[in-house]
Amino acid sequence: MLPAELSAYHYLTTPVWVVDPDDERVVFANHAAQALAGDSSLTSLRFGALSACAQTRLAHYINDLKHQHEIVEIWTFATPSGELPLRCRLSLATFPTMPPVILFEGANIPHAATESPARSAGYPSRRHSFYHRFFTTTTAPMLLIDPTRDGRIVDANLAALRFYGYGREEMCQLHTWEINTLGRQVLPVMAEIARLPGGHKPLYFVHRMADGSTRHVLTYAGPIIIGSDRLMLCIIHDITEQKRLEQELEHAALRDSLTGLLNRRQFYALTEGPASRHLLLKNDYCLLLVDTDNFKAINDNFGHLKGDEVLVQLSRILETCSRAGDFIFRWGGEEFVLMLPHTPLESAVELAERIRDSVTKLNHEGLPGFTVSVGVARHQAGETIDEIFKRVDKALYQAKNDGRNKVLAA
Incomplete structure (x- = not known):
């Protein structure tokens, strides 16, 4: 039950969303927010065509918000006239019976005072000014942009020229949308950013270099x-290597190191975490539990390295036999799990038979022959993950007792 304090937000004409940063779900939206967003998901709002944010994971904002750092995001909203951006200010809040949200x-961020339109068509560098000395000598890539001229770049410091790979004259003929992978879609985003008073955390984009390559950047x-x-000063921070390391760590956290398949942790994230709501897996899927027959004998007779090769080859067979949209997990040891969304039991049994038959026919030089047994079960209404696992495990156990190299449905 939601705290009564939240109902006060319904009196505001400003749209307000209250979001759980761990589950990344909207726990409350006032009337203004409901009217604006309709049935749009949080993901579509934060990562739409006109969206921009500093962090992809909301939990990563918590420490900065505790220290009252200024954080904004640009969200995308679908309207009858097309997609529109909206700037949102983030703050940390606590309510009775709820963890921090x-x-x-x-759109309630104060705009800077309106100035007359920039006259940057004849923008002089003013070499004598403090600004120019700071702009030219800093090692951070900087761009000076005129938002009133379609995002035209009117100046770039030496660090920016080196970063993007352009000469000064060529760089100053470009617009920001020509170096942003969003293309012209970045213009309404830039218009929202131009209205901010400054002091907010930088936003994440992907920029295109002169040679066609791309770099991940945070831009303030x-x-x-x-x-x-009246212009915009854009400071660029290259985070490409940081992004690469983040992706490698994420891959390592979700994947089995030997086979490259998804791991047990990811299985529970998909079936019990927030992702299960989006994948529609809770009530419409089949499970296959695949076990390598006599695997201990393979390790004992041929060595553990050969045993690892057997598991890798079995993983490749599972990938070959599965369909787009299926999920394959190494469950542990010689056991594997396949999750088949929106699949009737009969189709799941047919796929299991293809796997069993492909393993039987495998003839890989230097690899001992082996077989698999497979248990199959379809999720039943109201059934928990543990309950369906008991059924599929029982079917697998029966298949092994019946002589192995068999498929049995629960």
Whole structure:
């Protein structure tokens, strides 16, 4: 039951969302937010075509929010006239009976005072100014952008020229949408960012270099007035290597190191975590439990390295026999689990038979012959993961007792 304090937000004309940062789900939206977002999911709002954020995982914001850092995100909303961006300010909130949540307040960020349109068509570098000395000598890539001229780049420091691989004249003929992989879709996002007062955390984008390669970047864009020109100063921070390491760590956390298949942890994330709601797996799937027959004898007679090769070859057979949208997990030891979404029991049994038959026919030089037994079960209404596992495990046990190299449905 939601705390009564949340109902006060319904009186606001500002859209407000209350989000659980661990489950990444909306636990409350006021009337204004409901009218604006409709049935849109949090994922579609945060990662739509016009969206921008500093962190993909909301839990990563918590420490900064505890220290009251300014954090904003740009969300994408579908309207009858097309997609539109909305800037949201984030803050940490606590309510009775609830763990800490993140408050997203839409479009209530004070705009900087409106200036006359920038006259940057004749923008002079003003070499004598402090700004110019700072701009040219810093080692951080910086771009000076005119948001009123379609995001035209009017100046770039030496670090930016080296980073992007352009000469100054060529760089200053480009627009920001030409170096952003979003293309012209970034323009309404940039328009929202230009209205921010500054001081917020940088936002994540992917930028394109002169040679066509791409780099992951965090960009801070804030207003700057030079003479009578109102422009945007964009500071670029290259996080490509950080992203690569994050992806490698994420892959290692979700994958079995020997076979490259998904691991048991990912199975429970898909079936019991927030992802299960999006994958529609809770009530419409079959499970296959695949066990390598006499695997201990293979290890004893041929050695553990050969045993590992057997598991790797079996993994490749499982991948070959499965369909797009199926999930394959190494459960542990010589056991594997396949999850088949939206699959009747008869089709699951047929797939299990293809796996069993392919293993029997495998003829790999230097590899001992082996067989598998497979238990099959379809999820029943109201059944927990543990309950379906008991049924599929019982079917596998019976298949082994019946002589192995068999498929048996629960």
